[in-house]
Amino acid sequence: MADQRVLITGSAGIVGTLMRPRLRRPGRVLRLLDLAAQPAAEDGEAAEIVTGSVTDPAVMAGACAGADALIHLGGHSRENSWEATLDVNINGTHTVLEAARQAGVKRVILASSNHAVGFRRNADAGEAGLPADSSPRPDTYYGVSKAAIESLGSLYHSRFGMDVIVVxxxxxxxxxxxxxxxxxxxxxxxxxGARLFEACLSAPSPGYRLIWGVSDNTRRIYSLAEAEALGYKSLDNAEAYAGQLADKPGPTGAAAEFVGGPFCTAPLGEFNPI
Structure with missing residues (x-):
């Protein structure tokens, strides 16, 4: 039986770096794409390193060739100028999806963000948590780009039958x-995160899904029902770190009121590290 080949864009970023060792499996090849330099495959690691941009159609066509599944993490992960956000996050995701379609990739997992719904109120979550398919209320250009990515994923499922899961x-x-x-x-x-991506990779015929990517935190305001329906089971809880944050001031004002936290008041179009 041929190995499963999983393409991960943005594999040198924060999430990609964390997922690389955790998504290694016998019978699986990780094809790792990023503009940044990446470590070569370790002994015994089935990894293919690809250097290039998600905005480059030729690079993406080559990267998608022979891939069974795609985890799209590539793009700006914080607020940036409108031009950069449009070019990399929105146009780049279209380039990725079009390359995947042409290559016949059947399973696509798109990384979205809580900032796609950043101007929803925490108080609206209710006992069950904020539904994963809550309509967009972005808090930044970055949030707008994530809402656009979600819509592109829906379009490519509906038009071309790709299984698309947006996290x-x-x-x-x-x-x-x-x-x-x-x-x-x-x-x-x-x-x-690795458990969640594994559930997304293995769920049979999910169609188009929107799910939250969070742990089962004591203080979470997000519904996990949609992710659990795909087979996700969280085993971690941020509350284990609460003692280390006991002397840190909590958010106030809009940062406390809205899902997007401090992004809701950060300047539009300016890179920020929060």
Missing amino acids: RIGSCFETPLPLGPRGLITWLSPDD
């Missing part, structure tokens, strides 16, 4: 500590 990621770091108290709400642990 609205909260925040995926080794720990929730970089985001302070807000991380106790939004954290997706790296191990849970």
Whole structure:
């Protein structure tokens, strides 16, 4: 039986770097695409390194050739100028999806963000959590680009029959500590991230789905029902780090009121590291 080949764009980014060792499996080849330099395959690691941009049709055509599935993480992961956001996040995702379509890739997983719905109120979540298919209320140009990515995924499913799963990621770091108290709400642990992507890769005939990418945190405001329907089971909880954040001030004002937190008041079009 031939190996499963999974193409990961943006594989040198934060999430891609965390997923690379966690998505290794016997019988699976990871094809890792990024503009940035990446470590060569380790002994025993089935990995193919591709250097190039998601905005380059020729690069993407070559990267998609022979791929069984695609995890699209590539793009600007924070607020940036409208021109850069449009070029890389929106046009780049169209380039990726078109290359995948032409190559016959049947399963596509798109990384979206909580910032696609950043201006939804935390208080609207209810006991079951904010539904994963809540309509967009972006908080930034970055959030707009994620809403556009979601729509492109829907279009490519409906038009071409691709299975497309869109993951609205909260925040995926080794720990929730970089985001302070807000991380106790939004954290997706790296191990849970791998569990989630494995569920997305293996779920039979999912069609088009929107799901939240978060751990089962005590303070989460996001529904996990949609991800669990695909087979995801979170085993981690950001609350384990709460003691280390006890002396850190929590968000206030709009950052406390809205899902997007501090993105809701950050300047539009200016890169920020939050």
